[in-house]
Amino acid sequence: MPNFEFNFLLILPLLGGYIFLTTFYLTKFQHSRIETQRLIFNSIIASLFLVFISYYIDKWLLKGCLDSLRNWCKSLIPVKYPNLNLYILTIAISWVGAKILNIIPTNILMWIVINKFGDEFEKLYYQSMNETELEKKLLMVTKDDGKVYVGYIKIISKPLLSQQIELIPFVSGYRESERKILHFTTPYFKVLKKLINNTDFESIDEEMAIVISKEKIVTVSKFNPKVYKKFQKKKYKLAE
Structure with a gap:
C-alpha cells in the first residue's frame, strides 16, 4: 500500500513553481490572469524542473564544494522529514533563479x-x-x-x-x-x-x-x- 504520510510536503515544490512563474517577468504577466486550474498545472510542471535542478545543485555543488555551509543550513531546520531539505532548496532556487533571469533587459522580455x-x-x-x-x-x-x-x-x-x-x-x-x-x-x-x-x-x-x-x-x-x-x-x- 502506498505511503502517503509525508505527501503534504509536495506543496513546497508546487509553491516553488508558483513563485518562479509569478516572479520571472517572462511568465508573471501571463500567469497573473489565467484560470486557476491552468496556473496549478503550470506550477506543477515548473516545480518538476525546479526539483530536478535543485537535486543536482545539491549533489554537485553543495555536497562537493560547500558541504560545511550545507550542513549548517540543515541544522537551522528544526524538523526532520525525508526530502524536506530538497524542497526548501527548491523554493529558494525558484525565487533566486527568477530574480537572476530578470537581469535580462526588460524591453526584450x-x-x-x-x-x-x-x-x-x-x-x-x-x-x-x-x-x-x-x-x-x-x-x-x-x-x-x-x-x-x-x-x-x-x-x-x-x-x-x-x-x-x-x-x-x-x-x-x-x-x-x-x-x-x-x-x-x-x-x-x-x-x-x-x-x-x-x-x-x-x-x-x-x-x-x-x-x-x-x-x-x-x-x-x-x-x-x-x-x-x-x-x-x-x-x-x-x-x-
Missing part, C-alpha cells in the same frame, strides 16, 4: 511577452511606443461614449495586467452619435510642442497624461495627420 501573449491592442501600443518619429507614435483612441483622443502612449508598465492606459494627448474631439463623423475640438499640440522644446518632460507626464480605462476603449488605430487631411472634406488645423 516585454517584447516577447506582448508578441506571444498580448492582444492586438497591446501589440499596437507597444509598436507605437517603439517608433522613433513622434508622428508615427500617434494613435487614435475612440471611447464608448464617442470621445476621441489622438496622442501617444506614455508607458506600458504591466503588460496583460494593466486595466488602463496613459495617453499624452495631441488633439481630442468626438464622433457624432449617428453619422460617426469625427470632429476635433481641443488641440493640445501647441502646449505639447512648447514643453518638448523646453525639455520640460516632467510637466508633460504630470499635467498632460490622460488615464483611460481599457474597458472604455472601442477602437485604436494609427493616426497620420497628413493622411487624415486628405480624406476629410473640412480642414482641421493639425500640427505640421
Whole structure:
C-alpha cells in the first residue's frame, strides 16, 4: 500500500513553481490572469524542473564544494522529514533563479511577452511606443461614449495586467452619435510642442497624461495627420 504520510510536503515544490512563474517577468504577466486550474498545472510542471535542478545543485555543488555551509543550513531546520531539505532548496532556487533571469533587459522580455501573449491592442501600443518619429507614435483612441483622443502612449508598465492606459494627448474631439463623423475640438499640440522644446518632460507626464480605462476603449488605430487631411472634406488645423 502506498505511503502517503509525508505527501503534504509536495506543496513546497508546487509553491516553488508558483513563485518562479509569478516572479520571472517572462511568465508573471501571463500567469497573473489565467484560470486557476491552468496556473496549478503550470506550477506543477515548473516545480518538476525546479526539483530536478535543485537535486543536482545539491549533489554537485553543495555536497562537493560547500558541504560545511550545507550542513549548517540543515541544522537551522528544526524538523526532520525525508526530502524536506530538497524542497526548501527548491523554493529558494525558484525565487533566486527568477530574480537572476530578470537581469535580462526588460524591453526584450516585454517584447516577447506582448508578441506571444498580448492582444492586438497591446501589440499596437507597444509598436507605437517603439517608433522613433513622434508622428508615427500617434494613435487614435475612440471611447464608448464617442470621445476621441489622438496622442501617444506614455508607458506600458504591466503588460496583460494593466486595466488602463496613459495617453499624452495631441488633439481630442468626438464622433457624432449617428453619422460617426469625427470632429476635433481641443488641440493640445501647441502646449505639447512648447514643453518638448523646453525639455520640460516632467510637466508633460504630470499635467498632460490622460488615464483611460481599457474597458472604455472601442477602437485604436494609427493616426497620420497628413493622411487624415486628405480624406476629410473640412480642414482641421493639425500640427505640421
